Amino acid sequence: xxFSEAVHRRFFAPxxxxxxxxPGAIPGRxxxxxxxxxxxxxxxRDRVREAAFRVWGCPVTVAAADYVCERVRDRTQAAARGLTxxxxxxxxxxxxxxxSALLVVNDALMAALDFQTVEA
Amino acid sequence: xxxxxxxxxxxxxSPVDPxxxxxxxxxxxxxxxxxxxxxxxxxxxADAVARAREPVAAAIGAAPDDLIWxxxxxxxxxxxxxxxxxxxxxQPGHMITLSxxxxxxxxxxxxLEARGWSITRLPVDANGLCEPETLAAALRPDTRLxxxxxxxxxTGVCQDLAAIGEALRAHPAxxxxxxxxxxxxxxxxxxxxxxxxxxxxxxxxxxxxGIGALYVRRxxxxxxxxxxxGGGQERGLRPGTPATHQILGMGKAYALAADxxxxxxxxxxxxxxRLWQRLAALGDVVRNxxxxxxxxxxxxxxxxxxxxxxxHYACAVGEPALAVSRGSACAAGSAASSYVLRAxxxxxxxxxxxxxxxxxxxxxxxxxxxxxxAIAAHIERLRAMAPMDTPADAxxx
Numbered sequence: 418x419x420f421s422e423a424v425h426r427r428f429f430a431p432x433x434x435x436x437x438x439x440p441g442a443i444p445g446r447x448x449x450x451x452x453x454x455x456x457x458x459x460x461x462r463d464r465v466r467e468a469a470f471r472v473w474g475c476p477v478t479v480a481a482a483d484y485v486c487e488r489v490r491d492r493t494q495a496a497a498r499g500l501t502x503x504x505x506x507x508x509x510x511x512x513x514x515x516x517s518a519l520l521v522v523n524d525a526l527m528a529a530l531d532f533q534t535v536e537a
Numbered sequence: 538x539x540x541x542x543x544x545x546x547x548x549x550x551s552p553v554d555p556x557x558x559x560x561x562x563x564x565x566x567x568x569x570x571x572x573x574x575x576x577x578x579x580x581x582x583a584d585a586v587a588r589a590r591e592p593v594a595a596a597i598g599a600a601p602d603d604l605i606w607x608x609x610x611x612x613x614x615x616x617x618x619x620x621x622x623x624x625x626x627x628q629p630g631h632m633i634t635l636s637x638x639x640x641x642x643x644x645x646x647x648x649l650e651a652r653g654w655s656i657t658r659l660p661v662d663a664n665g666l667c668e669p670e671t672l673a674a675a676l677r678p679d680t681r682l683x684x685x686x687x688x689x690x691x692t693g694v695c696q697d698l699a700a701i702g703e704a705l706r707a708h709p710a711x712x713x714x715x716x717x718x719x720x721x722x723x724x725x726x727x728x729x730x731x732x733x734x735x736x737x738x739x740x741x742x743x744x745x746x747g748i749g750a751l752y753v754r755r756x757x758x759x760x761x762x763x764x765x766x767g768g769g770q771e772r773g774l775r776p777g778t779p780a781t782h783q784i785l786g787m788g789k790a791y792a793l794a795a796d797x798x799x800x801x802x803x804x805x806x807x808x809x810x811r812l813w814q815r816l817a818a819l820g821d822v823v824r825n826x827x828x829x830x831x832x833x834x835x836x837x838x839x840x841x842x843x844x845x846x847x848x849h850y851a852c853a854v855g856e857p858a859l860a861v862s863r864g865s866a867c868a869a870g871s872a873a874s875s876y877v878l879r880a881x882x883x884x885x886x887x888x889x890x891x892x893x894x895x896x897x898x899x900x901x902x903x904x905x906x907x908x909x910x911a912i913a914a915h916i917e918r919l920r921a922m923a924p925m926d927t928p929a930d931a932x933x934x
Contacts, residue, residue, distance in 0.1 A: 419854055428847070429855070434922055446924070452844070455924040473923040475846035 420476055421510035423484075428476040433486035435469035442469075445529025447521045452478045454525040456486070465489045465497055470525075477511050477518040484508055485526050494530055542858030543904045547741070547834055547897030548690055548718060549862055553786075554743040554898065560789040561745060564782035572779050573770060582781050589788025593750055596791050597716065597735055598726035604737075604750045605771040606779055610717035611641035613736035613751035614684075616764060616774065617713045618645040621682045621734075622654060624760035629653035630681040633710075635667050635696075636660055636880045642684050642715055655679075663882050664827035665694035669704040680710040681760070688719035691877040691893055692826035693835025695719065702731035711759035717741055717749070719832060721794035722802060727752060733759040739783075743898055744790025748783035751775075797898065805896050806833035808905045812894060813838070815909035819916055825878055825891065834896045839878065843919040845889035851915040852892065859908055862893040 419425070435457060442457040452474030459467040468486035472479045484505060489497040505511070505519045544552065564585065570578030572586045590601035607613045618632070629652065634642055636658040643658075650656045657675045661667050672683065683705055688695050698714060705712050716725055717738040727735060735752035739745055753761060753774070767776025794801075813836050816822050821841035840848060845863065852859040863875070874889035883891075892912070896905070 418850075420850070425854070428850070431922070435925075438925070453924050471922060471924040473842075474844050476850045478844075479847065479922065 420480075423509045424477055424480040424511060427480035427483040427509075431470075431479060431483035433469050433483050435471050443529050443532055445525045445527070445532055447524035447528055449517065449521050451475070452518060452521045454478065454482055454522050456482065456522075456525045456529050458489070458529045460494070463493050463495075465492055465494065470522075472522075474521070475515075475518055477509065477515040478522060480509055481505055481511070481519050481522040482525070485522055489526065497526065498530055500526065542860060543908045544860045545894045545896060545900065545904070545908055546860045546862050547900070548693075548893060548895035550740045550746065551743045551897045552899055553740075553745055554790065554793055556793060557744055557786045557789045561782045561786040564785040568781045568785075572781055573768070586779055586781060586784050589784045592788055592792035592795055593737065594752075596721045596725065596795065597732075597737070597752060598728055599735075599752050600755075603752050603755060605753055605774050606784055607749045607751055607775055608747055609740070609749035610715060610736045610738035611639075611749075613749050614639070614641040614713075614715055615645045616751050617711075617734040617736060617761070618642065618649065618682065618684065619764045620761040620774065621711055621713075621759065622649050622652075623762035623764050625681055629655070630679040631655040631657065631677045632682045632684065633657045633659060633672065633675050633680060634684040635686070637665060637689055637691075637694075637877045638684065638686055639690050639715055639717070642686070646684075661694075661880055664830065665689055665692050665825070665877070665881050666827070666830065667696060667701070669697065669700040672701055673704040676705075676708050676710065680708065682711045682713055684713040684715065686715040686718070687725060688716075688723065688832045688835075689826070689877060690718050691875055692837045692881070693718075693832040693895075694826040695723065695830050695832055697830075698725070698730040698732070702729075706731055711761070718835075721791050722798065722834070723832060727754065734761070739787035739790050742790045742794050745783055745786040748780060748787045750787070801898060802833045805898075805900065808896055808900060808902060809833060809836050809894075811902070812836055812896075812905045812909050815906075815913060816840075816916075819913055822916075823883075823887065825881060825883065836894045836896075837878075837891060838894070839883055839887040839891045840916055841887060841890070842923055843890055843916055845874070845886070845891070847919050848890055848892070848915060851919065852912060855911060855915060857907060857911060859911060861908075861912075862895070863889075863891060 445456045455471045457469050470482035472482045568582040570582050572582035594601040646656045711733040713734040714732045715736045720737050721742045733754045737750040739748045823839045825837040874885045878888035
């Protein structure tokens, strides 16, 4: 099975993979038996200044994590919370059968945003 | 290297040798008659079919007339298993096989089980081997058939058929061997192992798809009844007009294999070992199947720290594209972890993150080196992408 061009490109050349953990990272993590997603957000006041990910998962999970990091960058936390599964699905041209991959990435994002909220 | 990439899936199907193609094309042009027809063109076709039996039979130490042509090893397995069951009429008995057998053996046995037959699926050890003593202990007075494959299609593990045959010698159960992956590549003698039924394939040996054979011992003959009925061809066990060009292609493939072996086996085994050394150097890569009992062309590895789907996708559509398999190509479409590797004790994630790399006559050293580099690069990239050991819930100050 060949995935969409968007998934293919982000899987082979993700731009937001975390190489080294820098200070100030707000983590979020979500796991299923078939995937583990770790996201880190760097915040500046109410805005997400930068985001990065690491993933153990299928190509769609990798691509979704990369997309989410790109999508939330320079957005307010409220806007980041507004990211929907439908938007991710459309942006990645991902089939409904792969929705679980998008959900685990979305859960990791929400965990990071909640983490910050709790700590604040 | 073409855009088609590197082909390392010879255990699924091997590219047809051009010399086989030549024979088949010639057969299509010259042997249009029905080889069972009683006229000159038919007899010429029959002679050609008879000659094609010789190298196939010789590969397993059988006589040419002991072979029943089938559409492939899957059909031969079905004929052997269902044919033995049919011979016992309405009295369901007992059959024994291994938990790691090919679906073409497990499937018909499961179908018989649904009709009241008792099926024992024996476990294997961590190396994929079945102890002959375990098999002997499972025999019952009503055991009608024991089916053990020569070479496992996923791991390449070779069962000790001589020892298993010896363990069965005093029992009247028929001994069936699925030799689809090994016949023509590895020594196999039906007299030495005491096999009554042996399934053979052509397309695993650089022959055409759509043709295979079942060896059926003549003396003493196993209890075997026809499961299809028609014109009485192939000793009444496989009706239908023999596919002359397919049969001649299979004959040529076996003749070529005999010409090439064992030098070809040595060359392929050396390439396989070279590929293994490249992957083993990465660490946390496990070879499935004890190396001293694995067929030359097969390497099955489980890779730690990577997701199965990601690894397989990277191999399949990366650059270069690698035609590899996650396990049996015959478990089509299944993304679940391999039942063969699970039976050998592998954890589900590790059993899923496995690659079956199978080499053949046309695999070159350059292919192996390029594929080894590409697979290693995919594994390193995916491992680098995996979450770190650092707990994700720890804020880095």
